[in-house]
Amino acid sequence: xxxxxxxxxAGKIGSFLSKKPYAPPSxxxxxxxxxxxxxxxxxxxxxIHKWNLPNLPNGTEVWIKRDDISGMQLSGNKVRKLEFxxxxxxxxxxxxxxxxxxxxxxxCRATAVAAKYLNLDCYLILRTSKLLVDKDPGxxxxxxxxxxxxxxxxxxxxxxxxxxxxxxxxxxxxxxxxEEGRKPYVIPxxxxxxxxxxxxxxxxxxxxxxIQISGxxxxxxxxxxxxxxxTIAGLALxxxxxxxxxxxxxxxxCDDPGYFHSYVQDLIDGLHSDLRSxxxxxxxxxxxxxxxxxxxxxxxxxxxxxxxxxxVLDPVYSGKAAYGxxxxxxxxxAKWERRKILFVHTGGLLGLYDKVDELSxxxxxxxxxxxxxxxxxxxxxxxxx
Ligand SMILES: *Cc1c(COP(=O)(O)O)cnc(C)c1O
Numbered sequence: 001x002x003x004x005x006x007x008x009x010a011g012k013i014g015s016f017l018s019k020k021p022y023a024p025p026s027x028x029x030x031x032x033x034x035x036x037x038x039x040x041x042x043x044x045x046x047x048i049h050k051w052n053l054p055n056l057p058n059g060t061e062v063w064i065k066r067d068d069i070s071g072m073q074l075s076g077n078k079v080r081k082l083e084f085x086x087x088x089x090x091x092x093x094x095x096x097x098x099x100x101x102x103x104x105x106x107x108c109r110a111t112a113v114a115a116k117y118l119n120l121d122c123y124l125i126l127r128t129s130k131l132l133v134d135k136d137p138g139x140x141x142x143x144x145x146x147x148x149x150x151x152x153x154x155x156x157x158x159x160x161x162x163x164x165x166x167x168x169x170x171x172x173x174x175x176x177x178x179e180e181g182r183k184p185y186v187i188p189x190x191x192x193x194x195x196x197x198x199x200x201x202x203x204x205x206x207x208x209x210x211i212q213i214s215g216x217x218x219x220x221x222x223x224x225x226x227x228x229x230x231t232i233a234g235l236a237l238x239x240x241x242x243x244x245x246x247x248x249x250x251x252x253x254c255d256d257p258g259y260f261h262s263y264v265q266d267l268i269d270g271l272h273s274d275l276r277s278x279x280x281x282x283x284x285x286x287x288x289x290x291x292x293x294x295x296x297x298x299x300x301x302x303x304x305x306x307x308x309x310x311x312v313l314d315p316v317y318s319g320k321a322a323y324g325x326x327x328x329x330x331x332x333x334a335k336w337e338r339r340k341i342l343f344v345h346t347g348g349l350l351g352l353y354d355k356v357d358e359l360s361x362x363x364x365x366x367x368x369x370x371x372x373x374x375x376x377x378x379x380x381x382x383x384x385x
Contacts (some may be wrong), residue, residue, distance in 0.1 A: 044206060057336045105142060130157045144353075222247070
């Protein structure tokens with residue numbers, strides 16, 4: 001590959017969906033275990049551009065890393081983790097993967113697509129309400145893609161999930177598949193284990209390279225949503241170890257900051273680093289009404305930001321993170337003044353379809369087109385109908 005830039009190598013025919021040997025960045029070479037292989041599943045590097053948010057503190061600049069456009073049906077932050085997790089599944093000779101998540105899990109949808117790209121079957125355990133657990137889950141949002149690519153879906157209620165937990169649920173399904181002679185590979189919730197953490201360690205190398213070739217910009221802070229912890233673990237470790245040295249601010253959309261610090265610490269320990277989560281990342285609660293639930297104010301925020309900047313945030317993750325960030329900028333402007341911030345948009349657009357009822361009263365206007373009495377046709381013969 002000597003003399004060929006990463007960007008042009010990525011454009012090579014046949015490079016997408018191919019397996020490549022992986023070597024960690026030099027500043028991460030002491031972390032172990034380190035993956036030796038990766039599958040190219042996403043469109044990287046994702047762009048970074050200025051995000052002209054309204055009402056920023058004095059001199060604050062916000063830039064946005066568009067991991068929401070790392071793909072289409074296979075998009076968002078989970079792609080980066082899956083590049084490593086899927087390579088491991090294939091290396092272990094798996095013929096199917098199992099993973100677990102909420103009913104509109106972006107991770108489950110991304111996994112279902114990645115699995116099919118690699119000719120693996122996909123089994124999803126999806127958590128839903130007690131009232132819906134015996135009903136057809138329908139085709140809204142992420143479910144449409146999952147079901148189109150033929151993922152097998154097992155529904156469990158929130159109560160069952162709370163009682164049994166994701167690990168035992170995945171184990172149960174794994175045991176059944178093994179008895180059927182299958183070779184299942186289990187991917188944990190959100191793809192957040194030490195192997196998945198490499199996805200965002202690698203994203204830091206990508207950002208470092210983007211900064212290098214762009215000259216001027218340096219980032220003081222990275223802001224991102226946190227749902228299962230793998231993204232912030234990778235970003236925090238990478239930012240500290242690389243030349244980036246930006247402070248990582250996480251906004252958690254479920255559980256609480258204490259839970260995530262210990263989870264992130266486990267991921268860091270799992271890579272045999274002696275760094276402390278509390279020194280690497282600041283975690284704030286942005287859960288609001290609860291996971292995947294929104295206040296009218298949050299939804300109005302998503303709508304207003306879309307209308308002001310063209311950036312469509314998802315209401316479950318990046319919407320809550322951006323809402324939390326701007327709220328904190330309003331209350332503590334001095335903390336953010338003159339800082340250059342990189343907000344990581346982690347994707348989740350399909351989840352928006354689950355919120356159409358709540359969004360309908362906020363959304364843009366429409367009207368019946370006003371046709372003047374006799375508008376003569378200008379294109380073709382007009383004999384179409
Ligand atoms: C999963 C997810 C997150 C959170 O990432 P974690 O690594 O699970 O903390 C953020 N945004 C979107 C859109 C996601 O799907």
